[in-house]
Amino acid sequence: MSDTIVIDGGRRLEGSVPVLGAKNAVLKHMVATLLAPGRHRIENVPDIVDVRIMTEVLRHVGASCRFEDSVLEIDVPDAPAPEAPLDLVRQMRASILVLGSLLARCGSARVALPGGDDFGSRPIDFHVRGLEAMGATFELDHGVLVASAPDGLHGTDVFLEFPSVGATENLLLAAVLARGASTIRNAAREPELEDLAEFLMKMGAKIDGAGTSTIEIHGVPDLSPAVHRTVPDRLEAGTYLVAGAMSAGTVTVVDCVPEHLRMELAKLRAAGCEVSTTPSSITVTGPERPQPVDIATLPYPGFHTDMHPQLVSFLSVADGTSIVTENIYAGRFRYLGELGRMGAQAVADGQHVVIRGVETLSGCEVDACDIRAGAAIAIAGLRGEGVTTIHDAAHIDRGYQDFVLKLASLGAAIERH
Numbered sequence: 451m452s453d454t455i456v457i458d459g460g461r462r463l464e465g466s467v468p469v470l471g472a473k474n475a476v477l478k479h480m481v482a483t484l485l486a487p488g489r490h491r492i493e494n495v496p497d498i499v500d501v502r503i504m505t506e507v508l509r510h511v512g513a514s515c516r517f518e519d520s521v522l523e524i525d526v527p528d529a530p531a532p533e534a535p536l537d538l539v540r541q542m543r544a545s546i547l548v549l550g551s552l553l554a555r556c557g558s559a560r561v562a563l564p565g566g567d568d569f570g571s572r573p574i575d576f577h578v579r580g581l582e583a584m585g586a587t588f589e590l591d592h593g594v595l596v597a598s599a600p601d602g603l604h605g606t607d608v609f610l611e612f613p614s615v616g617a618t619e620n621l622l623l624a625a626v627l628a629r630g631a632s633t634i635r636n637a638a639r640e641p642e643l644e645d646l647a648e649f650l651m652k653m654g655a656k657i658d659g660a661g662t663s664t665i666e667i668h669g670v671p672d673l674s675p676a677v678h679r680t681v682p683d684r685l686e687a688g689t690y691l692v693a694g695a696m697s698a699g700t701v702t703v704v705d706c707v708p709e710h711l712r713m714e715l716a717k718l719r720a721a722g723c724e725v726s727t728t729p730s731s732i733t734v735t736g737p738e739r740p741q742p743v744d745i746a747t748l749p750y751p752g753f754h755t756d757m758h759p760q761l762v763s764f765l766s767v768a769d770g771t772s773i774v775t776e777n778i779y780a781g782r783f784r785y786l787g788e789l790g791r792m793g794a795q796a797v798a799d800g801q802h803v804v805i806r807g808v809e810t811l812s813g814c815e816v817d818a819c820d821i822r823a824g825a826a827i828a829i830a831g832l833r834g835e836g837v838t839t840i841h842d843a844a845h846i847d848r849g850y851q852d853f854v855l856k857l858a859s860l861g862a863a864i865e866r867h
């Protein structure tokens with residue numbers, strides 16, 4: 451696929467668009483299948499690059515994957531190969547989630563250690579410490595994390611220093627097959643994690659409290675394959691709603707769960723958007739110019755860090771000054787330079803972004819630095835005068851299926867070149 455998206459700004463978006471299953475849930479379901487041999491079926495799966503990379507990880511481990519019409523069937527062998535190589539982990543950090551499953555299933559795992567990324571260094575110390583408390587030992591062998599638990603894992607009581615999504619998931623995946631009971635305290639409460647627990651329970655796992663800060667797991671000796679429909683992607687939904695609001699249009703997102711975006715919708719309302727919901731849809735009408743609002747990203751149910759760049763784009767044309775505080779990552783600000791080239795006045799000061807609203811943005815050549823930054827730049831392009839050309843647009847394909855088609859269906863003048 452070509453790597454450039456071209457937007458001719460200034461069209462008001464109108465209409466409705468469906469969302470698919472959440473990237474950050476389906477990647478974990480895929481890893482969870484490794485816990486039970488046999489054929490699993492995952493539905494509502496987006497055809498995005500990250501899902502393709504995870505199928506490569508699973509193939510490397512010995513599973514076979516068929517992906518058609520949003521349905522992913524995975525056949526897991528009796529004896530998976532406990533290894534995730536560097537080229538795949540480097541392409542997608544989420545590959546490290548195989549650690550918990552492989553340790554639980556095979557008693558060992560060799561997973562390349564991911565480096566930092568554009569969000570700053572992203573350590574996995576919580577994952578490692580939690581798995582050590584379950585009886586695993588770790589060694590670093592030339593950049594590869596070698597984990598072993600020859601006598602199997604045992605249940606434990608873990609208090610996470612921070613409610614890390616990935617650490618909670620890795621520990622949950624390991625604990626469902628461990629001997630005895632485990633408790634994860636200060637656990638992440640994200641809807642995608644709750645969805646992972648639901649999938650695991652369909653496989654026969656005994657889990658209480660997923661979606662709360664304390665998750666209790668009673669290990670079972672084995673699990674069976676399951677069928678599951680992935681929870682809708684709140685980030686895909688939120689992105690199209692902000693796109694519509696930025697264009698001062700009206701966009702309805704269907705097949706979503708409005709309560710998963712409670713804080714994000716509250717901030718859109720505060721910025722002057724009209725917001726209405728049904729049990730499975732959200733409609734947002736944007737104002738001619740947003741009101742400034744202050745936002746702080748926090749673990750769920752707080753404002754999602756992965757909606758931060760899109761909101762900064764939106765607030766860049768507000769009638770006043772907003773402050774967005776990033777509390778999850780040390781840095782995810784590279785996109786500010788790109789927005790600045792379009793005329794936005796948004797600068798980072800420590801973990802805060804100070805956004806002095808301007809009346810207009812102007813189209814130019816920009817880079818999509820990562821998935822959400824790419825979406826944010828496209829949102830700015832919808833409002834910008836003239837043509838915005840987004841290079842490295844493949845970043846956007848990591849998280850959004852049919853991004854260009856969906857925005858075009860809402861009336862945007864957008865093309866892939």
Ligand code: EPU
Nearest residue numbers: 474544571572573574575576577614615616617778779821
């Ligand atoms: N952290 C540590 N040590 C650890 C684990 C995390 O210090 O052992 C820190 C991280 O460095 C970060 C913070 O804790 O500063 C939160 O990290 P978390 O573990 O919660 O994030 P993650 O599991 O690596 C997932 C999503 C991200 C999303 C975050 C926060 C997936 C595949 N990724 O990452 O999604 O931003 O949760 O909600 O689920 C995206 O979709 O674009 C994306 C980046």
